[in-house]
Amino acid sequence: MLIFWKQKLVLLAVPKTGSTALEAELAPVADVAVVNPPGLKHCSVRKYRNRLAPFFERDGQRPMELVAVMREPIDWLASWFRYRARTALDGQANSTARVDFDAFVAAYLSDAPPDYARVGSQAKFLEGGVDHLFRYDRFPDLVAFLETRLDRKIELSEKNVSPARDALLSDALHDRLLHERRRDFDLWCSLCNG
Numbered sequence: 001m002l003i004f005w006k007q008k009l010v011l012l013a014v015p016k017t018g019s020t021a022l023e024a025e026l027a028p029v030a031d032v033a034v035v036n037p038p039g040l041k042h043c044s045v046r047k048y049r050n051r052l053a054p055f056f057e058r059d060g061q062r063p064m065e066l067v068a069v070m071r072e073p074i075d076w077l078a079s080w081f082r083y084r085a086r087t088a089l090d091g092q093a094n095s096t097a098r099v100d101f102d103a104f105v106a107a108y109l110s111d112a113p114p115d116y117a118r119v120g121s122q123a124k125f126l127e128g129g130v131d132h133l134f135r136y137d138r139f140p141d142l143v144a145f146l147e148t149r150l151d152r153k154i155e156l157s158e159k160n161v162s163p164a165r166d167a168l169l170s171d172a173l174h175d176r177l178l179h180e181r182r183r184d185f186d187l188w189c190s191l192c193n194g
Contacts, residue, residue, distance in 0.1 A: 078167035
């Protein structure tokens with residue numbers, strides 16, 4: 001999470017949406033850069049509004065605009081699936097190295113997901129709304145917005161890239177995912193239509 005005091009902007013770090021690349025480029029010019037622990041770096045809208053906004057916004061006297069990125073839900077899950085297959089996690093409970101994408105999604109949808117499939121929900125992360133929500137597949141739109149608001153050229157380099165791996169989803173699990181995570185897909189569709 002990056003806070004730009006003068007520009008009244010809070011850039012939320014939705015996991016698996018390019019936040020590490022943005023952090024690498026913009027943390028040096030941010031007034032506050034929360035990079036650890038992960039629970040604060042990836043502070044949700046609700047957590048920001050309930051716990052941090054009173055401090056940073058001086059109890060409502062200096063309202064900040066929230067900015068975030070959302071990724072297409074299946075692509076977002078595929079990124080988690082690939083990221084957790086990296087060799088650094090071999091043998092750990094959150095490794096996906098020994099499951100295929102169908103098994104990962106089925107575990108994600110279960111009532112008690114195993115560690116490797118506990119990744120949350122973008123809709124839940126963004127619950128409460130942000131002022132500026134950008135699509136991951138249109139990252140240049142976000143960069144242009146930030147360049148204008150921060151009055152600086154932004155040159156991003158790839159960071160935290162997931163290893164290449166097939167992420168094929170069966171029709172049955174695709175349909176189940178659409179049904180059971182409707183809020184994520186509805187939010188994504190609102191960005192596609194807006």
